[in-house]
Amino acid sequence: xxxxxxxxxxxxxxxxxxxxxxxxxxxxxxxxxxxxxxxxxxxxxxxxxxxxxxxxxxxxxxxxxxxxxxxxxxxxxxxxxxxxxxxxxxxxxxxxxxxxxxxxxxxxxxxxxxxxxxxxxxxxxxxxxxxxxxxxxxxxxxxxxxxxxxxxxxxxxxxxxxxxxxxxxxxxxxxxxxxxxxxxxxxxxxxxxxxxxxxxxxxxxxxxxxxxxxxxxxxxxxxxxxxxxxxxxxxxxxxxxxxxxxxxxxxxxxxxxxxxxxxxxxxxxxxxxxxxxxxxxxxxxxxxxxxxxxxxxxxxxxxxxxxxxxxxxxxxxxxxxxxxxxxxxxxxxxxxxxxxxxxxxxxxxxxxxxxxxxxxxxxxxxxxxxxxxxxxxxxxxxxxxxxxxxxxxxxxxxxxxxxxxxxxxxxxxxxxxxxxxxxxxxxxxxxxxxxxxxxxxxxxxxxxxxxxxxxx
Numbered sequence: 001x002x003x004x005x006x007x008x009x010x011x012x013x014x015x016x017x018x019x020x021x022x023x024x025x026x027x028x029x030x031x032x033x034x035x036x037x038x039x040x041x042x043x044x045x046x047x048x049x050x051x052x053x054x055x056x057x058x059x060x061x062x063x064x065x066x067x068x069x070x071x072x073x074x075x076x077x078x079x080x081x082x083x084x085x086x087x088x089x090x091x092x093x094x095x096x097x098x099x100x101x102x103x104x105x106x107x108x109x110x111x112x113x114x115x116x117x118x119x120x121x122x123x124x125x126x127x128x129x130x131x132x133x134x135x136x137x138x139x140x141x142x143x144x145x146x147x148x149x150x151x152x153x154x155x156x157x158x159x160x161x162x163x164x165x166x167x168x169x170x171x172x173x174x175x176x177x178x179x180x181x182x183x184x185x186x187x188x189x190x191x192x193x194x195x196x197x198x199x200x201x202x203x204x205x206x207x208x209x210x211x212x213x214x215x216x217x218x219x220x221x222x223x224x225x226x227x228x229x230x231x232x233x234x235x236x237x238x239x240x241x242x243x244x245x246x247x248x249x250x251x252x253x254x255x256x257x258x259x260x261x262x263x264x265x266x267x268x269x270x271x272x273x274x275x276x277x278x279x280x281x282x283x284x285x286x287x288x289x290x291x292x293x294x295x296x297x298x299x300x301x302x303x304x305x306x307x308x309x310x311x312x313x314x315x316x317x318x319x320x321x322x323x324x325x326x327x328x329x330x331x332x333x334x335x336x337x338x339x340x341x342x343x344x345x346x347x348x349x350x351x352x353x354x355x356x357x358x359x360x361x362x363x364x365x366x367x368x369x370x371x372x373x374x375x376x377x378x379x380x381x382x383x384x385x386x387x388x389x390x391x392x393x394x395x396x397x398x399x400x401x402x403x404x405x406x407x408x409x410x411x412x413x414x415x416x417x418x419x420x421x422x423x424x425x426x427x428x429x430x431x432x433x434x435x436x437x438x439x440x441x442x443x444x445x446x447x448x449x450x451x452x453x454x455x456x
Contacts, residue, residue: 001185003160006072006302007292007337015159017184023151023191026180030122030149033177038119038147042100045145046093052172053089056082056133063133063164065294070160071129072302072338073256074293085133089141091420092441096145099438100445112452117445119147120222121198126189126212127162128203128226129155129304130259135203135226136165138424138435139444143201144179146444153182153192155204157304197221199444203261206384206429213432224433224443227426228358229386230265232379233415234401235277236372236392237270245391246280252389252416254288254342257300258362261430262387264415266355267366268375274368278346281366282327285342290333302338303361312340312361319345319352319365329362350381358384372397376404385427389415408434 003012018026037045056063064078073081106113125139132154140150154162166181182188193200193215199222202212209225216223233252239245252264269277293301303309309332316330329343340361348355348365355365369375379388388405390398391413402410408425411417418424418436425434434440 003070005069006304009336012069015183018182018188020191023182027195029177033175034122034149037178042097048172048174049145050093052168053086055168055172056086066164067161068293071158071304072293074298074301081131081133085137088137088420092141092145096441099441110454112456114450116448116450118448119445122149123199124192124197125150125152126202127154129157132158132161139201142441143444148444149178151180156185159183225431227431229261229430230358230382230384231262231387233264233267233389234375235269237272238393239391240393242273242276243280246277247284250281250284253364254362257303259360262416265359268369268378269366271368271370278366282344285344286328288342300342303340306338308361309338309340312363315354315363316343319348319354322352324348324352376401383429386430
């Protein structure tokens with residue numbers, strides 16, 4: 001399997017894919033080791049996870065360089081992702097004991113009733129390439145803390161990062177029969193779906209998630225899907241600073257070259273300020289430095305996947321053909337690597353793909369609306385339900401709109417934000433289940449009811 005640098009199109013290295021027999025052997029190894037891992041104290045497991053976090057810090061330069069080379073994320077953003085992952089691990093370290101300890105829920109006479117939490121067993125973590133550290137630690141860290149063994153399949157695009165994660169796990173003395181990485185593409189994924197695993201946790205596209213969900217449904221095991229989004233942002237006419245909102249909304253759309261499930265994907269602006277906002281927004285986008293992601297100061301690097309270039313080009317062509325106005329960008333860049341110009345379209349509508357179908361790249365449409373009701377109607381016109389953002393100086397007005405959004409997260413005067421303190425979940429085609437928060441800690445354990453009768 002070739003690992004290609006998307007900034008240069010050079011082959012970084014080749015890796016051997018795991019065969020069906022390889023994956024079966026890893027599963028059997030984890031099955032034998034999981035019971036012993038479960039029997040360790042929670043504090044012992046937390047200590048090893050803390051050691052893993054320390055090793056992320058000690059190796060951050062090498063890890064960030066590897067991620068940038070194989071995925072194309074600008075180096076500063078790769079460093080930022082690993083720092084963010086360590087912050088999430090800190091949340092799990094500080095909160096897992098509280099949410100996993102046994103709970104005495106009722107006592108009466110000689111009866112005591114408790115809830116205790118047991119691991120699921122051996123789980124599959126089929127992860128994504130766009131934020132391999134962040135979406136990875138959302139799953140494999142609380143899974144390990146909860147006493148599970150993890151069969152971790154990174155995306156084939158970030159396989160080197162997946163191997164680095166495994167190396168540091170084992171260096172932290174997390175046993176080799178508790179955390180193992182599976183290297184491969186679709187065929188490796190199919191093998192995981194055939195195994196008698198105790199849970200599946202996937203991050204990726206809706207189509208792949210739907211396929212996985214249907215394939216494993218008959219197993220009656222937990223199956224969580226973190227899928228895509230077409231996340232809307234609404235700018236009301238009463239914002240205090242159009243420039244500041246334009247800057248925030250642009251970063252929310254173009255960070256990581258727009259390759260994020262919670263990136264801002266469509267913008268609605270009140271007609272009273274839409275011209276001013278669009279002008280300010282384009283000015284911000286045209287300031288972004290595009291180039292080799294290993295160079296300092298680069299904000300937008302290449303896309304991770306070559307086929308996405310033609311898809312984005314077709315979205316732009318569709319919008320222009322239907323009356324959209326191209327304000328900046330719109331083209332595949334004539335250079336080595338998978339580069340697409342940061343693109344802003346105005347005068348768009350929901351007749352256009354760019355406002356309905358996930359772009360997952362540096363392309364955004366700005367649509368004028370006459371009032372809040374029109375904005376709400378358009379924001380709700382989607383099969384996705386991940387995030388929605390509202391910018392206004394009036395919190396009551398914002399909350400009224402936020403309550404109407406059928407999404408897992410809503411934002412007032414911010415966007416493209418994930419917090420370990422809050423559940424990360426989607427609705428509709430954006431997925432099912434939650435990671436992060438105490439809900440994400442308990443997603444990897446199963447409750448058992450204890451009934452005690454007799455003198456306590």
